[in-house]
Amino acid sequence: MxxxxxxxxxxxxxxxxxxxxxxxxxxxxxxxFSTPEIQFTEAMxxxxxxxxxxxxxxxxxxxxxxxxxxxxxxxxxxxxFINYIILDYDTAxxxxxxxxxxxxxxxxxxxxxxxxxxCFYEQVSHEGLxxxxxxxxxxxLDQVIQRFPNSKYAKDSFxxxxxxxxxxxxxxxxxxxxYQKEKKYTAAxxxxxxxxxxxxxxxxxxxxxxxxxxxYLSLGMKEESKKNAxxxxxxxxxxxxxxxxxxxxxxxNNDTIFSKSIGKIFN
Numbered sequence: 241m242x243x244x245x246x247x248x249x250x251x252x253x254x255x256x257x258x259x260x261x262x263x264x265x266x267x268x269x270x271x272x273f274s275t276p277e278i279q280f281t282e283a284m285x286x287x288x289x290x291x292x293x294x295x296x297x298x299x300x301x302x303x304x305x306x307x308x309x310x311x312x313x314x315x316x317x318x319x320x321f322i323n324y325i326i327l328d329y330d331t332a333x334x335x336x337x338x339x340x341x342x343x344x345x346x347x348x349x350x351x352x353x354x355x356x357x358x359c360f361y362e363q364v365s366h367e368g369l370x371x372x373x374x375x376x377x378x379x380x381l382d383q384v385i386q387r388f389p390n391s392k393y394a395k396d397s398f399x400x401x402x403x404x405x406x407x408x409x410x411x412x413x414x415x416x417x418x419y420q421k422e423k424k425y426t427a428a429x430x431x432x433x434x435x436x437x438x439x440x441x442x443x444x445x446x447x448x449x450x451x452x453x454x455x456y457l458s459l460g461m462k463e464e465s466k467k468n469a470x471x472x473x474x475x476x477x478x479x480x481x482x483x484x485x486x487x488x489x490x491x492x493n494n495d496t497i498f499s500k501s502i503g504k505i506f507n
Contacts, residue, residue: 276302276311283315292322313343317352329359350388354397357381361400364407374408402441409439413448425455446472450481457488465489 283298299315299322306312320335336356340349357380363373381404384397416431428451435448449472456465469485476482 273305276306276309279305280311280315283318287318287322292326296322313339313346317348317355320352320355324355324359329363332356333359350384350391350393353380353384353387354391354393357384357397357400361404364404371408371411374404374411377404378408405439406442406444409435409442409444409448412439413444416448416451420451420455425459429455440475446476446479446481449476450485453485454488462489 279298279302283295283302286292286295286298296319299319302309302315303312316335316339320332320339323329323332323335333356336352336359339346339352340356343349346352357377360373360377360380364377365373378401381397381401384391385394385401388394412431412435416428416435419425419428419431432448432452432455435442435444436452439445449468453465453468453472456462456468465485466489469482469489472479472485473482
């Protein structure tokens with residue numbers, strides 16, 4: 241009798257538990273198929289609370305259930321943005337690239353291009369290290385500027401482009417200075433001329449012109465030195481580097497030209 245009573249309680253408890261689980265599953269199913277607007281709002285609430293994993297799952301659900309909705313597109317953008325926030329740049333870049341290829345007429349496509357460019361830009365390291373992200377950042381920032389010149393993201397992209405170009409120019413200058421110090425003048429001149437021709441908007445252009453003039457003066461090519469000094473004076477008349485080359489040409493103390501100014505490089 242007692243055994244039968246215990247069995248009845250266990251069976252009843254099992255039924256209640258199944259019923260509860262069924263209700264939860266039913267509630268989950270109802271939530272899963274609620275309107276994309278409601279689901280997107282819920283996902284954004286989780287995102288705002290920095291619950292990125294749950295937010296990502298909800299964004300993915302919108303994309304799966306309502307693939308043709310505007311919320312599905314915005315959910316894809318948010319997934320890329322979350323990957324960007326957690327510093328998973330590779331996944332973010334793939335996500336943004338996918339959106340660009342899939343929705344070429346998207347209204348806020350400028351933002352997607354900008355976010356992709358940021359993923360490369362934020363991986364730009366010290367100029368002395370691997371510079372592959374310099375080139376990738378520059379390429380993608382140019383995409384924003386050229387494709388969306390009137391976008392609010394174009395101005396910021398331009399500013400970031402200057403910083404990236406300064407990073408690239410710094411690398412060329414560092415290598416060129418080394419070559420010059422080792423008296424490998426042809427190699428040094430080639431590097432300095434890259435800065436002069438391609439990165440003239442950076443702070444390194446005046447020094448590059450000075451170094452070219454300095455090398456020519458060291459080699460006894462006074463006319464070539466004067467020519468570059470004139471370009472330096474015309475474009476950067478207030479630059480200290482112009483004053484340095486003016487003194488060098490005046491004093492003609494070729495033995496100390498490089499040594500006396502090397503300490504001023506990083507000023």
